[in-house]
Amino acid sequence: MALTMHTASIPVFQHMLRNLTHLLDKAEAHATARKFDPSALTTFRLAPDMLPLTRQIQIACDGPKNGVMRISGVEAPKFEDNEATFAELKARIQKTLDYLAGVPADALNGTEDKEITFPVGKERTLTMKAQNYLLTWVMPNFYFHITTAYAILRHNGVELGKQDYLVGARA
């Protein structure tokens, strides 16, 4: 099957977001087993000026949602960024998966050269062709936040391995 803008995006996002849910499942179980407040994990930052786990998850969701919306033109819901618990974070991931599942392949395929303008921070925008936007902006950002979430959990003793990140519940 030829590589397309659809196969290079939606199934990858779905796969990794499901793996992310699996990481959160294991983190929540760890907090329960060790009898500590799960917010010790959800509010943890690897450095004082890095974002806590909650924001890593929210951004890991918004990256593919907004990226796919901009490329496909299929309107996406906005979320309030008010998740605090593992259950709420997993619901956020599920809402993102629901949106992605509703985007038809045809809305993405053939968009390689479409010009995409997107915000960078609060005061400027960048414009890239959709192929470059997907491969050198949306994807690196997406993996950045999932991996940072993994690193936060590992740093705090949650028993995870690379297989949990790569294949999720099938690990």
Place this chain on the structure above:
Amino acid sequence: MALTMHTASIPVFQHMLRNLTHLLDKAEAHATARKFDPSALTTFRLAPDMLPLTRQIQIACDGPKNGVMRISGVEAPKFEDNEATFAELKARIQKTLDYLAGVPADALNGTEDKEITFPVGKERTLTMKAQNYLLTWVMPNFYFHITTAYAILRHNGVELGKQDYLVGARA
């Protein structure tokens, strides 16, 4: 320009490996300015059973090198994994970039359905079609090790921001 197995791989690896060199440049400058032994960074692990920075860089290089070799059939050099200094790690990245630059697009394009068998750990192998291997194995691993390197440096106070990760020296 249509998305291809080449455009979805080599230019992405080159872009992010150059950004990784930029992260190491800033880390080395930080150690020099603060007058501490750079090995405090290169040997640092985010958890006792995670790999140190040196191994994160070596694996961030081997992922694309071995991935592209398996998909394209273009033989790649093997490296000894003996890098210890920032200069040596940057040379490792450069040798990887040299290999990637020599792989013709034609050797990758049209390989979507080629069956790729690759080692997972020391005792088993997996087989996937090249498209899936690239998108759900090589890429997630590649970004995992670059982001973990970034997290190690940020956790240790190196002044980096997302722009350094995303656009490197152009940040």
